[in-house]
Amino acid sequence: MKHASIAIVILNWNGEKLLPQFLPSVVAHSHLEGTKIIVADNGSTDGSMALIEEQFPQVIRLQLPKNYGFAEGYNQALKQIDAEYYILLNSDVEVTAGWLEPMISIMENDATVAAVQPKILSWHNKHDYEYGGAAGGFIDKLGYPFCRGRILNVIEKDEAQYNDEVNIFWASGACMAIRADLYHKAGGFDSDFWAHMEEIDLCWRLKNMDFQIRYTPLCQVYHLGGGSLPYNNPRKLFLNFRNNLFLLYKNCPPNRLLKVIFVRMLLDGVAAFKLLSEGNVNGFTSVIKAHWAFYANRNRLKTKRRKLKLIAPPRWHDEIICKSVIWKFYFQNKRTFTEVNS
Template sequence: MEKIAVVILNWNGVKLLEQFLPSVIQYSPEATVYVADNASTDESIAFVKKNYPTIKIVQNKTNQGFAGGYNEALQHIDAEIYALVNSDIEVTENWLKPILETFETEPETAIIQPKILDFKKKDYFEYAGAAGGFIDQFGYPFCRGRIFDNLEKDNGQYNDDTEIFWASGACFFIRSSIYKELKGFDEDFFAHQEEIDLCWRTINKGYKIKYCSESIVYHVGGATLQQANPQKTFLNFRNSLLMLTKNLPQNTLFQVLIIRMLLDGIAGMKFIIGGQFSHCWAIIRAHFSFYGLFLKNYKKREKNQIEIYFKTKSIVYGYYVKNGTVFGDVI
């Protein structure tokens, strides 16, 4: 069994592989590097074989999204630690060392996220993960370093190693034994928030999730599905409701779902006022898709759900009513 496998999920991303594979190869001597290809139709596989013959390739037969793509590929990879890395990530020197040290000294830690900065603006945190993720009691995610679309400059304010609620799928380290115990990502999600769901299920099993500031990567973000894409809105709103259904304690589940759906309605009205009608329609579609998947996902619930301490009751209230723009303002 390998100690650590860096697994890059790729779909028609030959340009990204050209740009970002060099840093992964240069700075990952401890790891075996894999490209898990999600049935690309471009020259991705030919490029890797020609230019990086030491990289191992796992070819999925169909594009199963982030969740299904990794679930399929990781069945063929035998390593103690999986490092799941987006194809638009630039890594830095010694990025793996502090991660491996944390896993070795903290057996209760199952998942780790590095510091994720913006590739285009390298002194700022990046949207997808920043300095570690949390959710409020209604399932809205936020990060240290990122509240909604407000991104903080990295002034060393999060140069700590601390416990977090969720780690970003953009650069996600997990013990393979835990991944297998939890049967990986939920493929009903396809893409978006499946990593938060997996983290929540990990916490419900009694394990910890950590942020490691000494490991630094730079993320482009939005390279596969642009931020303004209505399909991204659909997936985020639907998957958040599925995640709540699966993981909230029974005594709060239905109360939270009702309030959450009302808040989603307000978000839809905000999209209408802003002339973003396709995003409002995406929320409506998300709710109907959720209704169709509710019973299936309710049956996935574990017998015991841990009562979670949320950093804040409502990130919506903290941001829009209290005018909080940074992590410290809204918790």
């Protein structure tokens, strides 16, 4: 394999406690020639950058002037970084020996692959898949994201059941290798997402451009998860519900768009009242606010959809599972990717 230029880019926001715990593994296991490690600071107010200067002098520091959020923070950082490949890595990920080579090798040997995700396991329970990525991401026919190894909130144990290299629909932003030129050509992350599902949106655009997203089990990392916001946080619920609608409106092909949006909004309403029945008033409010934000942004979304059509028209893809994960989960009691996809 020729020596490609690789930039491992960790977006940091107030990570003073996380960096000493997770950055040492990145430094220890990232010696592939042509590799540099960069921590891009997203307007932190703690001492994380001073800590890096003192404890990790080999790591390049890139200071952003404010907190742009996850999506735009990466956009701002990556436009200042010259490399053939970017490795987007969360600050709460522990990597393992040899983690870079399989991902880079796939892209070096197959020009149709735009991005690669490794096996992502839980840092807390190292035999379990991790919620936000597991063994590669998919969506169902209504746009619900799930993973090989994680269906809704049910996590599978890693028993080598997903130890095959396959094309997936989306790669997790927790750990993703991506061609730098394609990241920029596709427009990068959508800054309006702020955080959550921006990687699904980007991967959908890349697939519309006739590139593949790949999963490899030949390298694995351990993700703490919930490092910035816990999974049941009202802000996270708002972003997930809103961004899912953004994602669908931007990327669904015309013959599916209205039906998918209509059904999803009905199901979101069911989810909102379920949260309310469980006493989660803040969760209920988050869903209502998410729908209001979707309506408020319709004109912006229409403009984005028109612009994306000029680059690559919205399309349906083989990796979109033409089943309802909600139906399979709640009515047929299917709890694993294999069962849902059968």
